[in-house]
Amino acid sequence: MSRHIQVTFDAHDPRALSAFWREALDYVHPAPPGVELAEGDDAFAAWDVFLERIGVPEAQRNSSSAIEDPDGQGPRLFFQQVPEDKVAKNRVHIDVRAAPGLQGEQRMAALEAECDRLVALGAKRVSRFEPDPPMSGGFIVLTDPEGNEFCLD
Numbered sequence: 001m002s003r004h005i006q007v008t009f010d011a012h013d014p015r016a017l018s019a020f021w022r023e024a025l026d027y028v029h030p031a032p033p034g035v036e037l038a039e040g041d042d043a044f045a046a047w048d049v050f051l052e053r054i055g056v057p058e059a060q061r062n063s064s065s066a067i068e069d070p071d072g073q074g075p076r077l078f079f080q081q082v083p084e085d086k087v088a089k090n091r092v093h094i095d096v097r098a099a100p101g102l103q104g105e106q107r108m109a110a111l112e113a114e115c116d117r118l119v120a121l122g123a124k125r126v127s128r129f130e131p132d133p134p135m136s137g138g139f140i141v142l143t144d145p146e147g148n149e150f151c152l153d
Contacts, residue, residue: 006076007094010086011146014079015044018065020145021077023121024096027067086147095139095153104131108138111152115140118152 011017022029029043032050037043051061065079096118099110108131119125122145131138140152 004075006078007092008078008080009146009148010082010084011079012081012085013062013146014065014081015062017144017146018067018077018079020122021079022067024118024123024144025067025069025074025077027074027077028070030066030068090149093148094150096150098152099137103137107131111138111140114152115142118142 009017009021018029021027029047031037031043032047035046035050037046048061052058063081067077069075096114098114099107102110108128115123115125119142123142126141126143126149128140129136129138137153141149142152143149
């Protein structure tokens with residue numbers, strides 16, 4: 001039997017980082033327990049109302065956030081607030097598969113277009129690796145708004 005996984009990020013600002021990854025991956029913020037969100041409803045506002053109702057102090061309402069694949073295929077991403085800064089390269093990172101099935105210049109053009117979109121959302125471009133057949137089709141390394149490395153593959 002396979003297992004479902006959740007990928008957890010340490011973050012200074014869980015809401016902001018989850019909002020970046022929501023847009024990057026076309027994920028959604030889940031509704032609070034017992035709440036149904038209509039299309040277009042603000043999940044953060046719904047969470048604020050829910051957390052206030054159950055007595056969570058305002059200063060603690062950004063202690064965590066989560067996003068989910070609306071199709072139920074990808075892993076849930078969880079963001080937890082931590083006080084310390086990121087100090088070293090990630091030992092595990094996310095590869096965003098932005099050009100599946102494409103090769104050569106067509107692949108790299110698709111990766112560049114996705115890189116531009118993610119940079120506009122707050123990512124930072126680090127480096128581009130050219131195709132090196134047969135082992136690599138080429139990829140671009142970026143960091144998210146809190147400095148976590150990830151690849152466009």
